Amino acid sequence: MVAVISTNTRLAPDGARVEISLPPEAPALEWHGNTKIGGPSFLRSFGLAQAGQHRVIPKKIFPGGHTETFRREGFDLVVYESADRTDSCLVWAGPYNEATTWFGGPLPRRSLLNRIVSSVAFADSPEGATVKPALPAMGLQQFANMVYGVSDQLWVTVKDVRTSRDELPAWRGAAQGDAEVWKEKLDLDADQAGALSGTPYEWRYILANSTAVLELFFPQTSATMMRANDAAEHDRVTSIVSGVRAVWAA
Amino acid sequence: MTLPVALSLLSLLLSLFTLLATAGVYARVRTLEQAGGGAQLTDQPQAVPAGLRPGAGDTHALLFLLDAGCGICKGLWETSVRPIPGVRVLGLFTSQEVASTFDGGVEKVADPDLWSAVYEGYAPCVYVIDPAGRIVARRFVYGDTDVPALLSELLPELSDSGSHHAS
Numbered sequence: 541m542v543a544v545i546s547t548n549t550r551l552a553p554d555g556a557r558v559e560i561s562l563p564p565e566a567p568a569l570e571w572h573g574n575t576k577i578g579g580p581s582f583l584r585s586f587g588l589a590q591a592g593q594h595r596v597i598p599k600k601i602f603p604g605g606h607t608e609t610f611r612r613e614g615f616d617l618v619v620y621e622s623a624d625r626t627d628s629c630l631v632w633a634g635p636y637n638e639a640t641t642w643f644g645g646p647l648p649r650r651s652l653l654n655r656i657v658s659s660v661a662f663a664d665s666p667e668g669a670t671v672k673p674a675l676p677a678m679g680l681q682q683f684a685n686m687v688y689g690v691s692d693q694l695w696v697t698v699k700d701v702r703t704s705r706d707e708l709p710a711w712r713g714a715a716q717g718d719a720e721v722w723k724e725k726l727d728l729d730a731d732q733a734g735a736l737s738g739t740p741y742e743w744r745y746i747l748a749n750s751t752a753v754l755e756l757f758f759p760q761t762s763a764t765m766m767r768a769n770d771a772a773e774h775d776r777v778t779s780i781v782s783g784v785r786a787v788w789a790a
Numbered sequence: 791m792t793l794p795v796a797l798s799l800l801s802l803l804l805s806l807f808t809l810l811a812t813a814g815v816y817a818r819v820r821t822l823e824q825a826g827g828g829a830q831l832t833d834q835p836q837a838v839p840a841g842l843r844p845g846a847g848d849t850h851a852l853l854f855l856l857d858a859g860c861g862i863c864k865g866l867w868e869t870s871v872r873p874i875p876g877v878r879v880l881g882l883f884t885s886q887e888v889a890s891t892f893d894g895g896v897e898k899v900a901d902p903d904l905w906s907a908v909y910e911g912y913a914p915c916v917y918v919i920d921p922a923g924r925i926v927a928r929r930f931v932y933g934d935t936d937v938p939a940l941l942s943e944l945l946p947e948l949s950d951s952g953s954h955h956a957s
Binding site (some may be wrong): 591593610611612613614617619634635636650653654657658663665675678736 | 822830831832833834836864910911912925927928930932
């Protein structure tokens with residue numbers, strides 16, 4: 541009983557093409573990504589999101605803070621610093637997507653920011669932005685690439701199987717089509733664990749196929765807690781877990 | 791010249807060459823490392839072709855870059871593009887056919903060369919251009935963008951040419 545399946549093609553931060561198919565029971569997701577770039581005296585992690593996410597920073601995260609925008613070709617560079625100078629970030633804001641790196645302290649001096657900006661190459665497209673080492677000569681490595689979709693009902697994380705094979709459980713999973721599936725109990729507090737005991741919400745689901753590792757997680761919102769014993773909701777979770785597919789084409 | 795002397799001269803030459811080659815590669819790597827590393831945290835200077843500059847007597851040009859494939863271009867054009875005194879307000883299109891589907895009294899320019907000279911991978915975009923043909927501000931416009939607020943954010947700059955664009 542395969543119904544209409546929506547396929548999302550997203551670019552991973554390193555430029556890999558990721559195709560994620562979701563069954564119609566799945567909610568609409570907002571796409572994010574993560575990557576790390578490191579090398580000699582350089583290590584930064586970058587969070588990618590769909591355009592416009594950084595607009596909350598001056599309003600909600602750093603109210604009254606310092607903001608500066610620099611126009612580059614095809615994107616804006618925006619630096620934010622909180623009013624008490626305890627945190628700051630740098631955003632590459634493209635028309636479709638954006639990348640953010642956080643400093644966890646006052647804004648670094650200009651020469652360092654310049655070095656960060658010139659060490660990575662940001663390129664935007666409707667299917668996702670890429671953040672890569674700018675020049676091979678600098679000896680920078682890119683790792684911990686991931687693409688994830690978020691909604692209040694479902695989180696889907698997709699990684700390359702070649703780099704995340706070690707994170708898979710050591711025991712054998714159940715076979716599902718071309719994938720192997722595991723479930724792992726979530727680390728819940730006693731109240732939640734009691735309320736969700738015996739439901740599909742007390743697990744996270746890990747799927748591995750020949751190209752990708754997926755992780756599915758159904759957040760413990762108040763709506764989920766209310767519907768925790770609804771059989772139709774259990775069927776929905778089951779059909780999402782059994783219907784999701786992903787291909788990581790590096 | 792004996793054979794040992796010739797051999798040692800040759801190896802000396804070879805090591806000299808290796809040294810030069812290594813130095814050359816090192817210099818090249820250094821330049822690559824520093825390429826573009828100068829001033830990244832500044833507005834990138836961008837100039838537009840002469841055809842898009844403000845007219846004589848205008849302080850600035852307000853350029854709407856539009857294309858046929860974007861869903862919100864028509865709405866933006868119909869609701870928000872108005873003549874502003876002292877400012878050349880124009881819409882830039884890829885072709886005459888596309889331009890003819892947009893109605894309105896504002897100047898329309900249809901030229902694929904001008905369009906691709908300005909296009910940055912997204913439409914619709916709003917550009918503010920100063921009399922020298924430099925782009926002073928650029929904004930991406932989305933379906934939920936408050937365009938009047940955006941224009942009034944850009945308009946103070948129009949009266950004050952030297953100012954830097956805010957946030």
